[in-house]
Structures are given as structure tokens and as C-alpha cells.
């Protein structure tokens with residue numbers, strides 16, 4: 299099994315890059331795990347309390363479960379990947395059955411901050427986009443798809459997102475084997491990664 303880790307700040311285009319990479323690859327050879335699925339369950343908190351959580355700090359992620367799931371997949375076992383709701387700031391209680399594949403891609407802002415998880419990646423990719431570009435994309439996406447308004451996104455940006463990015467996410471760029479510039483759509487980079495994957499699955 300080849301395991302790729304794709305990290306980078308919010309809005310840099312991780313999900314978009316993953317979708318570009320897997321395009322044209324056989325569906326039954328590739329599996330995807332999103333770090334977002336592993337935000338800790340917070341059933342014991344009210345919605346108002348959950349809204350106040352710092353979701354850009356590594357402690358918000360259940361790395362133990364994420365690492366265990368990746369180990370299970372490596373051992374040939376299927377896993378139940380939790381489904382997360384950005385609207386409710388909580389797990390939904392549903393799961394996606396994720397089968398082991400020749401290539402597994404794990405994507406998320408904080409995946410290189412955890413040493414045990416980081417060690418499991420055969421290839422580490424960091425997607426870079428400038429901070430103003432990321433903020434613009436995040437505003438558009440979170441308002442359109444994640445039930446937020448401009449005030450929410452900007453307050454979160456100032457209070458947690460920017461400081462956590464500087465403290466935890468940007469420094470993990472140094473662990474990357476490949477840095478993909480993604481201020482513009484970068485099909486050259488995604489074609490190269492796809493070529494590497496094709497060699498593994500042929």
C-alpha cells in the first residue's frame with residue numbers, strides 16, 4: 299500500500315488537488331481519508347459551546363483513531379470513517395465504509411503535526427496558496443457550503459485560524475517531499491503525482 303499525506307492551510311486546495319489527482323485513476327485502487335472526519339465528537343457540548351472550539355489546534359483532532367484506522371487499512375481491514383458536519387460542528391453518527399486500497403490518500407490541515415501519523419506517509423505533499431487567496435476561498439466556500447456568514451469566517455480567522463496556521467500548520471511544510479503551488483490550478487503538479495501513483499498500481 300502506498301500512503302500519501304496531503305497537508306496545507308485551509309482553502310489552499312487540498313480537496314481540489316486530491317480530486318484532480320484521482321481523476322482518471324481506477325476507483326477501486328484509491329481510497330481517501332479526510333482529517334475532517336476525525337474532529338473529536340462533542341456530543342456533551344451545546345451548539346453554542348461547540349461554536350467556540352478552536353478547530354485549528356491539533357487537540358481538536360482524534361489522531362489516535364485516525365492513526366489506528368490507517369494501521370487497520372494497512373493490515374487489509376476495512377474501517378468505518380466517521381461523517382462530520384461543519385454545520386453542526388459535530389460528528390453525524392453516520393460512517394463511510396472505507397476499504398483498503400493499493401493507494402490511500404490522507405488529507406487535512408494538521409496531518410503532519412502528529413509524529414506517528416506523519417511517519418506512516420510514504421509521500422508527503424504540502425499544498426501552498428497565499429494567505430489572502432486562502433481567506434477569499436474560505437469565505438466563499440464556508441458561506442456557500444458550511445452554513446457560515448462573513449462575520450463568523452472573519453472572527454474565526456482572526457481568533458484561531460491565523461495564529462494556529464502560523465504556529466502549527468506552516469512549520470510542517472518543512473516535512474514535505476513535494477510542495478504544490480496552488481494559487482492557480484496546477485495540473486502539471488497533479489499529473490506528476492498521478493504518474494507516480496500509476497506506477498504503484500500497475
Ligand SMILES: Nc1ncnc2c1ncn2[C@@H]1O[C@H](COP(=O)(O)OP(=O)(O)O)[C@@H](O)[C@H]1O
Nearest residue numbers: 308309310311312313314435439480481482483
Ligand atoms: N487553484 C485554485 N484556484 C481557484 N479556486 C480554487 C483553487 N483550488 C481550490 N479552489 C477553490 O477554493 C475553495 C477551497 O478549496 P478546497 O479544495 O476545499 O481547499 P481545502 O480542502 O484545502 O480547504 C473551493 O471552493 C475550491 O473550488
Ligand SMILES: Nc1ccn([C@@H]2O[C@H](COP(=O)(O)O)[C@@H](O)[C@H]2O)c(=O)n1
Nearest residue numbers: 307308309334353354384387388407459
Ligand atoms: N466545525 C468545524 C470544524 C472545522 N472548521 C474549520 O475547517 C478547517 C479545516 O478544513 P479545510 O477543509 O478547510 O481544510 C479549519 O481551518 C477549521 O477552522 C470549522 O470551521 N468548523
